[in-house]
Amino acid sequence: MAARTDQQRDRSMIDVTDTPLRPSSTDVPPHVAAEIAAEQAHLDRVHAELAKAGDRAGLVANDGMSRGRTDRTGDVRDEEMSGLFERDALVYQAARRLASLQHQYEGLVFGRLDLDHGEQMDPADREVRYVGRLGVRDDDYEPLVIDWRAPAASPFYQATPVANHGVIRRRVLRCRAETVLGVEDDLMVPEAPEDLTVIGDGALLAALTRARGTRMRDIVATIQAHQDEAIRASDRGVTEITGGPGTGKTVVALHRAAYLLYNDRRRYESGGILVVGPSAAYTAYIERVLPSLGEDSVSLRALGDMVDAIDTARLDSPEVAEIKGSSRMRQVVSRLAKEPVPDAPTELRTFVAGYAVRLDDKALRRARRQALRERTRNQATSAARELLADAAWAQVREGDRGEFLDAFDESLAVDSFMEEWWPQVDPRTALLWLTDTERAYRITHGILSQGDAAALAHSMREALELGTWSVADVAVIDELSVRLGLVEEAQDEERSFFEIDELDDRAAQKELQAMGSSVQPSREAHHVTPTEARERLLHGQIGRPAGFAHVLVDEAQDLSPMQWRMVGRRGRRASWTVVGDAAQSSWPDADEARQARLDAYGTAEPAHFHMDTNYRNAREIFDYARDVILPVVPDADIPSAVRETGVEPVELRFGDALDTSVPPVDQTAADAVERLLDEVDGAIAVISPMRHLERVAGLFNHESGRVSVLDPMSTKGLEWDATVVVDPDAIIEESPGGARVLYVALTRAAHRMTVLRPT
Numbered sequence: 001m002a003a004r005t006d007q008q009r010d011r012s013m014i015d016v017t018d019t020p021l022r023p024s025s026t027d028v029p030p031h032v033a034a035e036i037a038a039e040q041a042h043l044d045r046v047h048a049e050l051a052k053a054g055d056r057a058g059l060v061a062n063d064g065m066s067r068g069r070t071d072r073t074g075d076v077r078d079e080e081m082s083g084l085f086e087r088d089a090l091v092y093q094a095a096r097r098l099a100s101l102q103h104q105y106e107g108l109v110f111g112r113l114d115l116d117h118g119e120q121m122d123p124a125d126r127e128v129r130y131v132g133r134l135g136v137r138d139d140d141y142e143p144l145v146i147d148w149r150a151p152a153a154s155p156f157y158q159a160t161p162v163a164n165h166g167v168i169r170r171r172v173l174r175c176r177a178e179t180v181l182g183v184e185d186d187l188m189v190p191e192a193p194e195d196l197t198v199i200g201d202g203a204l205l206a207a208l209t210r211a212r213g214t215r216m217r218d219i220v221a222t223i224q225a226h227q228d229e230a231i232r233a234s235d236r237g238v239t240e241i242t243g244g245p246g247t248g249k250t251v252v253a254l255h256r257a258a259y260l261l262y263n264d265r266r267r268y269e270s271g272g273i274l275v276v277g278p279s280a281a282y283t284a285y286i287e288r289v290l291p292s293l294g295e296d297s298v299s300l301r302a303l304g305d306m307v308d309a310i311d312t313a314r315l316d317s318p319e320v321a322e323i324k325g326s327s328r329m330r331q332v333v334s335r336l337a338k339e340p341v342p343d344a345p346t347e348l349r350t351f352v353a354g355y356a357v358r359l360d361d362k363a364l365r366r367a368r369r370q371a372l373r374e375r376t377r378n379q380a381t382s383a384a385r386e387l388l389a390d391a392a393w394a395q396v397r398e399g400d401r402g403e404f405l406d407a408f409d410e411s412l413a414v415d416s417f418m419e420e421w422w423p424q425v426d427p428r429t430a431l432l433w434l435t436d437t438e439r440a441y442r443i444t445h446g447i448l449s450q451g452d453a454a455a456l457a458h459s460m461r462e463a464l465e466l467g468t469w470s471v472a473d474v475a476v477i478d479e480l481s482v483r484l485g486l487v488e489e490a491q492d493e494e495r496s497f498f499e500i501d502e503l504d505d506r507a508a509q510k511e512l513q514a515m516g517s518s519v520q521p522s523r524e525a526h527h528v529t530p531t532e533a534r535e536r537l538l539h540g541q542i543g544r545p546a547g548f549a550h551v552l553v554d555e556a557q558d559l560s561p562m563q564w565r566m567v568g569r570r571g572r573r574a575s576w577t578v579v580g581d582a583a584q585s586s587w588p589d590a591d592e593a594r595q596a597r598l599d600a601y602g603t604a605e606p607a608h609f610h611m612d613t614n615y616r617n618a619r620e621i622f623d624y625a626r627d628v629i630l631p632v633v634p635d636a637d638i639p640s641a642v643r644e645t646g647v648e649p650v651e652l653r654f655g656d657a658l659d660t661s662v663p664p665v666d667q668t669a670a671d672a673v674e675r676l677l678d679e680v681d682g683a684i685a686v687i688s689p690m691r692h693l694e695r696v697a698g699l700f701n702h703e704s705g706r707v708s709v710l711d712p713m714s715t716k717g718l719e720w721d722a723t724v725v726v727d728p729d730a731i732i733e734e735s736p737g738g739a740r741v742l743y744v745a746l747t748r749a750a751h752r753m754t755v756l757r758p759t
Ligand SMILES: Nc1ncnc2c1ncn2[C@@H]1O[C@H](COP(=O)(O)OP(=O)(O)OP(=O)(O)O)[C@@H](O)[C@H]1O
Pocket: 204, 207, 208, 212, 217, 218, 219, 222, 223, 224, 227, 243, 244, 245, 246, 247, 248, 249, 250, 251, 252, 581, 615, 616, 716, 717, 718, 719, 747
């Protein structure tokens, strides 16, 4: 055994973005080229096998070949596949999908383990395992690549020099498409055996130093041991993952989703996995991670997109979002769901089977109360009608009761009355009843202050003016939808047909004429004339919320109690993964939100995983952020940053209208961006409080295409290679989360940060 030599530990990683072709032997030192060539030979075998799998998959499809079955299982798992040909087809399809992502993601095979099963480091005791995004076997069913989620792959993630699990060398292969570009090794024993070359400084550091780009990447090649434990944790009950900024909570949770699918595909593919994140920008940021791991059957939803048919293009002011999100809103919703339709008739006068019937307001209200006792409003239409029939019969009490009730049931005049008195109510329509401030006062009396009720009414009028809902409205609409019950569209259609038939019936027409009334065949007639904005608000139909087998919630510290109820409804029988960091919270009442979260979990006891290493921020950047949060949140969860750049964050001053001796905020931001574009390769964000946002927004169209401009709240869960954080004090002032929101903004940069302050 020889000590590692300098020659053994040459850095050999080659930037894939600059290297479209296979590296020639002159690009790299010969010993490194030899290692790459050896790995290339294995990769070629894997791709040849995949091509065969593709042919076989084609045969299965064309000839309807019966599926081959095998009882053979090794220590490498592939049990989920019911037959070789089915496996081939799946593997081939998955590989094709991955191939389409190759420009974004590293290759199908990314790891190699050299294990030693003996005591003496004898090459005869060695085993080599390749680890990849999916499992591939040769014709003899011997594994060429092991799926990263299989138990046999776990030493790749669990091995450390302290507990090496039999691993001598862990190697990460850097590939593009079918080409090996470089390798990075971690040695798990004090000295490398003579015949094993060790190359590079370790894959983790290489991965963290690289430019980030605009989309999150998977970390399948560099998952750390503590992260791996959370990824493979039991899939029962609730798994909570906490940790400070940049500790990999999100990326770990996404790999966990892929692991769950692998481990119990039947359960999670048919039951579904729901991933909930704070914003559409967040879902766009993470959307490629799961497909890059071969999984695309997971539903990604932003909190504003949880209910189909509702578009949200508005953010409420923090004060209004707080009212709409608080538990008090449950009571408001409960009252709204029972509220009579505005301008509903207060009397029913008609003739039934020749008898005059008159039900006054009191009788109607009694019937309403009774009908709603055990049913939701939209499901109680028949019950309400029957109760009216009983009340009418109680007045008449002449002739045959059955005949009277039948006549009541078939009366077009009663149909017409019901359309006005008890129409099917869409939850969005009910919410818009609150546009009327007086009605809002009445409905929220004793629940909200008058000021809050007025703010709610104002916000609803704003929705009606702009024709769009806000993110906080979605949870309220979802709750209302449950309280009201689904709108029974089909029943409406049936009734319309029935009415047309009935109109041919002369007797019925006569009865109508006697009543001096006319049929109103559709409930549309009961709405005010729809404006374009209103139509947009009410467009589409709200269905029953889908249930999922697993629910993954990211940035959980920010969910309002109403949002927890909304998510909880989709996870009644689910297991959960919940990810968050209390110090980054922007929700003001932590206790109320915690209770709502526990209610959503049901009875399951959470298992807890804590992440304490910051992989995102260079240490210099994180130290700056830490100094902001600690005075405000002394018990904030502070991780340690693993990487240093030697470059401290830069502070620049900008002038305002009163001080023109210094360039204004937009000019200063533009200068900062220009400098950062030279310093980093990837994406840059300018994070600005609302008050400066319009001025700096011009940068968004930067010709480089690498610059975005955002408000601080919209940066949750995202990261950039460099950031410009504008006016930190204004960020604190503007958001109810105060310094916690500034802390989020200051922890988004991986490599460089510039902070702009007023003079
Ligand atoms: N094992 C790893 N190997 C390579 N990169 C990693 C690893 N773990 C985390 N990272 C990277 O660190 C960065 C931060 O990860 P992530 O966004 O998941 O953190 P987070 O804890 O959710 O952050 P925040 O709470 O601040 O939003 C990402 O770029 C992620 O890819």
